[in-house]
Amino acid sequence: MICTTSLTLRYANNVSGSWVTSTLDSSPIAIHGPSIAIDSHDQVHISYTDCEGDKLRYATNVSGSWTFSTLDTADGLDSATCIAIDDADCVHISYRQRVAGDLKYATNASGSWSKTTLDSADNLGSSNSMAVDSANRLHISYFDSTNGNLKYATNASGSWVCTTLDSADWVGLYTSISVDATGHSHISYFNSTNNNLKYATNSSGSWFY
Numbered sequence: 366m367i368c369t370t371s372l373t374l375r376y377a378n379n380v381s382g383s384w385v386t387s388t389l390d391s392s393p394i395a396i397h398g399p400s401i402a403i404d405s406h407d408q409v410h411i412s413y414t415d416c417e418g419d420k421l422r423y424a425t426n427v428s429g430s431w432t433f434s435t436l437d438t439a440d441g442l443d444s445a446t447c448i449a450i451d452d453a454d455c456v457h458i459s460y461r462q463r464v465a466g467d468l469k470y471a472t473n474a475s476g477s478w479s480k481t482t483l484d485s486a487d488n489l490g491s492s493n494s495m496a497v498d499s500a501n502r503l504h505i506s507y508f509d510s511t512n513g514n515l516k517y518a519t520n521a522s523g524s525w526v527c528t529t530l531d532s533a534d535w536v537g538l539y540t541s542i543s544v545d546a547t548g549h550s551h552i553s554y555f556n557s558t559n560n561n562l563k564y565a566t567n568s569s570g571s572w573f574y
Contacts, residue, residue, distance in 0.1 A: 372396045374413055374424065389424055389431055396422075398446045404454040412448040412458045421446065421460055421471065421480075436471050437480050439464075447494050451501040459483075459505050461490030468493060468507055468518065468527075483518050484527040487511035492537065492554075498544040506530075506552045508537035515540065515554050515565065515574075530565050531574050534558035 374390035389411070390396060399413040404427075411424040421437035439462050446460045455474040462469055466488030471480040483505070484490065493507040498521070505518040509529065515537030518527045531537065535557040542552045549568040556563050565574035 374399060374411070376409070376411070378409075390422070390433060398460075400446045400448040400458075402448045402450045402456075404450045405452075406454070410448055410450060410456050412446040412460070414446060414460065421458070423456070423458070434478075436478055437469070439469075445491055445493055447505075449495045449497045449503075451497045452499075453501065455501075457495060457497065457503055459493045459495040459507075461493060461507075466490065466511070468505070470503075470505075470525075481525075483525050484516065486527075489516060492540045494540045494542045494552075496542045496544040496550070498548045499546065500548065502548070504542055504544055504550045506537075506540035506542040506550075506554065508540060508554075513537065513557070515552070515563075517550070517552070519550075521548075530572055531563065536563060 373388050374396045375386060376389050377384055377386040397414050399411055402410050408427045413422050415422055419439055420435045423434045423436050424431060446458055449457045458471045460469050467482050468484040468490035470483050487509055488511040489509040491508045491510060493505055495505045502521040507516050509516050513535035514529045515531040517530050518525060538555040538557055540552055540554040542550060544550055552565040554563050
């Protein structure tokens with residue numbers, strides 16, 4: 366990925382009744398792939414990448430002022446990140462290591478930050494999207510660019526399981542996932558072969574797409 370050093374992380378909110386924008390991170394890095402989530406105390410959490418320094422970055426105002434952390438330094442972090450907050454206000458971030466082609470996951474659920482490689486079978490992890498269900502279980506949709514498949518990862522069973530959901534045509538780009546009140550997943554994604562929008566769900570007990 367070719368990056369420039371003129372990109373900054375900006376934040377906008379209308380908490381005061383009108384829109385206010387501010388620059389959060391203007392360090393000489395290339396900022397890509399921001400994702401934002403709000404916890405139960407209305408505090409803000411943002412994940413993003415510095416693709417020149419190959420860093421996964423995290424910004425939050427939980428302490429009352431903005432703080433910034435580097436969570437992962439790896440060879441070739443991708444621009445796509447997705448952040449989610451569970452009922453205990455723990456932070457979960459899915460992201461991709463581009464050079465290795467791995468789907469990765471970072472969380473502070475244990476009280477300190479840890480990171481895990483979830484899937485490294487092929488060149489995958491782009492277009493990742495994550496949701497948390499009512500039992501604080503994680504659900505991630507993502508693209509397998511080696512085989513052109515839609516994939517899905519979850520720890521609903523107590524350990525992480527990665528599954529290929531749709532392998533017909535070249536599918537799985539631009540995924541977005543949501544979980545309903547019953548814990549069932551709903552995924553929208555793009556079929557590049559036929560240029561159409563697809564939808565997958567396990568609401569019936571088995572996957573349908």
